[in-house]
Amino acid sequence: MTRQRRLILEEVRRCGGHLTADEVYQRVRKSLPTISLGTVYRNLDVLSRTGEILRVQLAGDQMRFDANTRPHSHVRCRECGRVCDVEVEFQILDERVAQQSGYEVLEHRLEFSGICPRCRGVETPSTAEADARTTRHL
Amino acid sequence: MTRQRRLILEEVRRCGGHLTADEVYQRVRKSLPTISLGTVYRNLDVLSRTGEILRVQLAGDQMRFDANTRPHSHVRCRECGRVCDVEVEFQILDERVAQQSGYEVLEHRLEFSGICPRCRGVETPSTAEADARTTRHL
DNA sequence: TTGTTTGCAAATCATTTGCAGTAAC
DNA sequence: GTTACTGCAAATGATTTGCAAACAA
Numbered sequence: 544m545t546r547q548r549r550l551i552l553e554e555v556r557r558c559g560g561h562l563t564a565d566e567v568y569q570r571v572r573k574s575l576p577t578i579s580l581g582t583v584y585r586n587l588d589v590l591s592r593t594g595e596i597l598r599v600q601l602a603g604d605q606m607r608f609d610a611n612t613r614p615h616s617h618v619r620c621r622e623c624g625r626v627c628d629v630e631v632e633f634q635i636l637d638e639r640v641a642q643q644s645g646y647e648v649l650e651h652r653l654e655f656s657g658i659c660p661r662c663r664g665v666e667t668p669s670t671a672e673a674d675a676r677t678t679r680h681l
Numbered sequence: 682m683t684r685q686r687r688l689i690l691e692e693v694r695r696c697g698g699h700l701t702a703d704e705v706y707q708r709v710r711k712s713l714p715t716i717s718l719g720t721v722y723r724n725l726d727v728l729s730r731t732g733e734i735l736r737v738q739l740a741g742d743q744m745r746f747d748a749n750t751r752p753h754s755h756v757r758c759r760e761c762g763r764v765c766d767v768e769v770e771f772q773i774l775d776e777r778v779a780q781q782s783g784y785e786v787l788e789h790r791l792e793f794s795g796i797c798p799r800c801r802g803v804e805t806p807s808t809a810e811a812d813a814r815t816t817r818h819l
Numbered sequence: 820t821t822g823t824t825t826g827c828a829a830a831t832c833a834t835t836t837g838c839a840g841t842a843a844c
Numbered sequence: 845g846t847t848a849c850t851g852c853a854a855a856t857g858a859t860t861t862g863c864a865a866a867c868a869a
Contacts, residue, residue, distance in 0.1 A: 544868085545825080579825075584858095602738040606858085618778055629777075636769055636774075640769065646793070649796070650795065652794075655788070657786040657787040683843070703833085715850095719852075722835075
């Protein structure tokens, strides 16, 4: 556990959202200006292998890293890129897929997209609450 | 509609599976050796915009193109990379996500992964049938 | 000390783009 | 005869890697 690795992990945890490698790099650089982007990539890789952070791969977007390691899905806004975590019951889907394909299903990856409350102009107290758990991916 | 575009569309349709741009390029080159990869990319882009083919984006894999334009999901085998189409009922999921996030959900993208029948060594007549609808992505 | 990790720079690899020439309508 | 499309080659951008020096155990 080097200083670099500790700082990277702290930064991903502090943000709470879904950071790209470069975003992590820019943030860590503030306290450790000599760190290199390669080191950030290598450490994000190690940390996700050991299960301390989660690798989030949204279609057509860079890899992102999340301190919330509980498996979960995402909704992405097509207008502003904002991303929100959601939880969905999958068991029935997995069974259905196994039945159709004959595969033993071990994992699923689900991403929704649409228009977020803010872009729809319907920012109400209840949607504002959801917005708090949200990350903007431009 | 140029010769290039027609040949590219034919090739995607003939294969039936999920081809990468480079795979399309290699195949079309057999009948039109002077075609360039850039042209293939540009035409795959046009054809997917006009809805004649489908852009398939599996996590951590290159973009692929599919003649089956009906929206559908995929199971990918972790052992051999084989990919099979599946259809799943999403309406309930979309509603759940909209409720949780406040987003207006327009689209979802779902990918399953696990072990395919062949890799599990349980190739039976019924799984062989599913295997026929399958594409291998190495 | 011994294996791991670093910073740096160069390499990869899929995809995109600028441009001048060519083909479609 | 425009306008869109092509081939080529170079640019892009995220990610990975080789290497010698530096560090953590």
